Every structure is written in structure tokens, then in C-alpha cells.
Amino acid sequence: MQLVESKSNKFYHFYPNIVTVVATKFENKINLMPVAWNSGVSSNPRYFAVMIAKKRYTYELIKKSQKFSANFLSWDYLKLVDNIGSVSGREVDKISKFNIPVQEGKNDGIVILPISYAVYECKVVKDEEIGDHNLIIGEVLTVHINPDVFDENERPILNKVSPIFYFGKNRYVKLVPSEEVEFE
Numbered sequence: 001m002q003l004v005e006s007k008s009n010k011f012y013h014f015y016p017n018i019v020t021v022v023a024t025k026f027e028n029k030i031n032l033m034p035v036a037w038n039s040g041v042s043s044n045p046r047y048f049a050v051m052i053a054k055k056r057y058t059y060e061l062i063k064k065s066q067k068f069s070a071n072f073l074s075w076d077y078l079k080l081v082d083n084i085g086s087v088s089g090r091e092v093d094k095i096s097k098f099n100i101p102v103q104e105g106k107n108d109g110i111v112i113l114p115i116s117y118a119v120y121e122c123k124v125v126k127d128e129e130i131g132d133h134n135l136i137i138g139e140v141l142t143v144h145i146n147p148d149v150f151d152e153n154e155r156p157i158l159n160k161v162s163p164i165f166y167f168g169k170n171r172y173v174k175l176v177p178s179e180e181v182e183f184e
């Protein structure tokens with residue numbers, strides 16, 4: 001079998017990616033959006049990156065507040081996550097429309113979603129335009145976890161919580177591990 005050059009402009013080959021819900025607050029405005037383009041970029045200090053297009057309302061709020069939280073929700077909340085990615089906070093107040101519980105984080109000006117299984121509270125240390133998105137790197141100030149669903153190494157126990165993976169173009173996949181390997 002020979003590889004062929006793709007002639008389309010499709011760019012989904014690196015999926016599935018875990019989805020995080022970015023929560024932002026500026027003055028009395030709170031907004032949420034799902035972000036599939038996210039990654040840890042440094043472990044000491046802990047830096048977490050999200051790629052957000054400039055046109056998103058979330059970007060506007062992060063630009064002003066310089067803070068955000070990254071909330072990891074389980075598969076049970078898939079429909080909610082998809083819903084908050086289908087409208088802009090410029091048009092609707094997603095918190096009241098979808099009846100989403102929000103609470104103050106540990107750090108001033110950061111809100112978090114208590115329905116998450118893990119949350120990073122972040123302070124922006126870098127915001128750089130990269131093509132059609134902005135790379136926003138946050139220093140992780142506080143990590144919250146639901147202790148019932150993590151093992152002793154703080155890895156999610158996959159029969160207790162199932163992360164949401166995005167497959168591109170409104171498709172999602174659930175991770176059901178059939179095999180797990182741990183090297184010495």
C-alpha cells in the first residue's frame with residue numbers, strides 16, 4: 001500500500017483530542033467554550049496551552065482578564081459540551097441558557113465548573129497569534145480533582161470517568177480501553 005498525497009484542506013488527522021471547557025470571567029461576564037486544541041506544554045512549572053480563534057468571545061474575555069480555567073468534563077456531559085460550542089457568548093448567556101453550575105475558583109477572578117472531574121486555574125503568561133488561532137499559555141496556579149475518579153498517580157480511572165474526545169466535524173469518541181500497558 002502506498003501513501004497518497006491528500007489534496008483536500010482537511011486537517012483532522014491528529015484527532016481524537018481530549019476536550020477541555022475554558023471558562024472566563026471579566027467584570028460581570030462569564031463565558032464558556034469547548035477547546036479541543038489544548039495541551040500541557042511544561043510540567044515544572046506547569047504550563048497549559050489552549051488555541052483559541054480571535055473571533056471567539058472567550059478570546060475577548062481572556063484578553064481582558066488574563067485568566068481562565070480549563071475544565072475537564074466526563075462523557076455524561078457530552079451534549080452540554082457540544083451545546084456550549086454551538087453558540088457564542090456574544091449572543092447568549094450560556095450559563096443561564098444551559099443552567100450550568102459555576103463557582104469561584106481559589107484565585108481571584110477565576111471561575112470553575114464543579115461538575116468537572118479535573119480543573120486547572122490558569123494565569124496567562126503568553127498570547128501569540130499563530131495562523132488563524134491564538135496560542136494562549138497559562139501558568140497553572142491551582143489544580144482541582146474529583147478524588148473519587150483518580151488513582152494514586154492522579155490518572156483518571158477509566159471505568160469511573162470517561163473523558164470526552166473530539167473527532168472533528170461534530171463527532172466525538174468515547175475511550176473504552178480494551179488494553180492497557182505500563183512499562184517498568
Ligand SMILES: Cc1cc2nc3c(=O)[nH]c(=O)nc-3n(C[C@H](O)[C@H](O)[C@H](O)COP(=O)(O)O)c2cc1C
Nearest residue numbers: 033034035036037052053056057058085087088089
Ligand atoms: C468540541 C469542540 C471543540 C472546539 N475546539 C475549539 C478550539 O480548540 N479552538 C477554537 O477556537 N474553537 C474551538 N471550538 C469552537 C468554539 O468552541 C465555538 O465556536 C464556541 O461557540 C465559541 O464560543 P464563544 O464565542 O462564546 O467564545 C470547538 C467547538 C467544539 C464543539
